[in-house]
Amino acid sequence: MKSPRKLIMAAPVFFLLTLHTLASSGYGNWPDTRHSNGHACIGCVLVVSMIEQLTQVHNSTVQISMERLCSYLPEKLFLKTTCYLVVHIFGPDITKLFRADMNADVVCHTLEFCKQDPGQPLCHLYPLPKEAWTFTLEKARQIVKKSPALTYSRSGAGICSLPFLAKICQKIKLSIQNSVPFKDADSDKYSDFPLGLAFTVDNIRAELTLPVCALHFQTLRGFYWRGRDCNDSNKMAYPGRRPDNWDSYQDSNCNGIWGVDPKDGIPYEKKFCEGSQPRGVILLGDSAGAHFHIPPDWITASQMSLKSFLNLPIALTNELDWPQLSGTTGFLYSTSRIKENSIYLRLRKRNHCNHRDYQNISKNGASSQNLERFIESLSRNQLLDYPAIVIYAMIGNDVCSGNIDPLPEMTTPEKLYSKVMQTLQYLDSHLPNDSHVILYGLPDGRFLWDHLHDRYHPLVTSWEFYRTQSSRSFGSCFYILGVLGPEML
Numbered sequence: 001m002k003s004p005r006k007l008i009m010a011a012p013v014f015f016l017l018t019l020h021t022l023a024s025s026g027y028g029n030w031p032d033t034r035h036s037n038g039h040a041c042i043g044c045v046l047v048v049s050m051i052e053q054l055t056q057v058h059n060s061t062v063q064i065s066m067e068r069l070c071s072y073l074p075e076k077l078f079l080k081t082t083c084y085l086v087v088h089i090f091g092p093d094i095t096k097l098f099r100a101d102m103n104a105d106v107v108c109h110t111l112e113f114c115k116q117d118p119g120q121p122l123c124h125l126y127p128l129p130k131e132a133w134t135f136t137l138e139k140a141r142q143i144v145k146k147s148p149a150l151t152y153s154r155s156g157a158g159i160c161s162l163p164f165l166a167k168i169c170q171k172i173k174l175s176i177q178n179s180v181p182f183k184d185a186d187s188d189k190y191s192d193f194p195l196g197l198a199f200t201v202d203n204i205r206a207e208l209t210l211p212v213c214a215l216h217f218q219t220l221r222g223f224y225w226r227g228r229d230c231n232d233s234n235k236m237a238y239p240g241r242r243p244d245n246w247d248s249y250q251d252s253n254c255n256g257i258w259g260v261d262p263k264d265g266i267p268y269e270k271k272f273c274e275g276s277q278p279r280g281v282i283l284l285g286d287s288a289g290a291h292f293h294i295p296p297d298w299i300t301a302s303q304m305s306l307k308s309f310l311n312l313p314i315a316l317t318n319e320l321d322w323p324q325l326s327g328t329t330g331f332l333y334s335t336s337r338i339k340e341n342s343i344y345l346r347l348r349k350r351n352h353c354n355h356r357d358y359q360n361i362s363k364n365g366a367s368s369q370n371l372e373r374f375i376e377s378l379s380r381n382q383l384l385d386y387p388a389i390v391i392y393a394m395i396g397n398d399v400c401s402g403n404i405d406p407l408p409e410m411t412t413p414e415k416l417y418s419k420v421m422q423t424l425q426y427l428d429s430h431l432p433n434d435s436h437v438i439l440y441g442l443p444d445g446r447f448l449w450d451h452l453h454d455r456y457h458p459l460v461t462s463w464e465f466y467r468t469q470s471s472r473s474f475g476s477c478f479y480i481l482g483v484l485g486p487e488m489l
Helices: 004-025 036-055 061-070 077-099 105-110 133-143 163-178 203-209 268-273 312-316 343-350 415-430 446-452 460-465 478-486
Strands: 197-198 213-217 279-283 358-362 388-393 438-440
Touching: 004 279, 036 061, 036 077, 061 077, 077 105, 077 133, 105 133, 197 415, 268 358, 343 388, 343 460, 388 415
Parallel strands: 279 358, 279 388, 388 438
Antiparallel strands: 197 213
């Protein structure tokens, strides 16, 4: 029987990862992996591959390599603790299978993180074994047939079904799916928690008989995605609104400018911002706009160190996106070779009255066909707010898909036109006068294919890595670009 204490310790990371999967996979951003148990399969193959890399790079045993990987992880979200727990459960079987010369594909199918549905193609990263797949898999299963690890659930949904986590899981799931902040006391679609949300489990202490603990979530659609709320108890105070009485007594638009100049009695907002034509920037985008990215040193054993995963908790609570670095709404300066400031930073530099007036309403896998599911998270009042520049950047998912035959799933020109017009009508009914909408076109994905298909991924070539989940269309390279990021180009 599982140890309740260990289960509870592991719960935070499992339900966060599960909800990230539920939220992102619902929009098809990740290549279609339903034939192999989806993201659990991809994650298993990647982790097992990294363990194998670490044994080679450091000339160490499998057990030491697994422990080394865990040592790199931060304590936040119980990541390090959970990793050691997983090693305790599955480590002996992984070691046995490696000793039998089984590769990561075989290991993950044997441990049932990957499952092949009848009649569906086999998902595999590495070349198939010389012996028949079914024979190799059966051989591997015999090696671990009495393993207690096979009795553990592979589904994070089981964690979220626990009574004391169900409500938290549901709230996080809805926050991600609806693209709204997890914590928003006044329901104005802005959050005021810049350093992360901390909540306790006092209300379940009697049930768990555990001391109080705190679970920290860095963003969860908070201020990394849209400007920080300066008063989360007043729904009439938020970034982008026109000042209330020139903000003589309080900051109603969160740009940091309020009060009255004692020398002449003129409100600072009126003195500095009147006639300056303040305006915000709003992005309606997909994973490119959300700045989806997996740092190369996360999956490259030779580059891993104690510093590699410092940002992992932030990335997990950001759906593996980095909107704070987005080319449209980013407010932090990129550490990559791309040094250009975001559109928001340019608007803010031009006019500091634009401070905090940004919204990144992007979602992994978003397209013209599913934007209507979350466009209502856009916050703009036609009468009370300043105009906005809205950038519509659904640049790839109408063409790209992870299906074996992508053509039937591509958005037709007629459907694209219809959905874009529907979106424009929605914006016309919600944006203040003098707002503008900029439409980005679909890029030519052949450029990505020509320059990336034979580039060496940390595990195999980029094309070999993604052919296992994607169709042989140029669209696969959009995902490659998202994972490798500009640092690898």
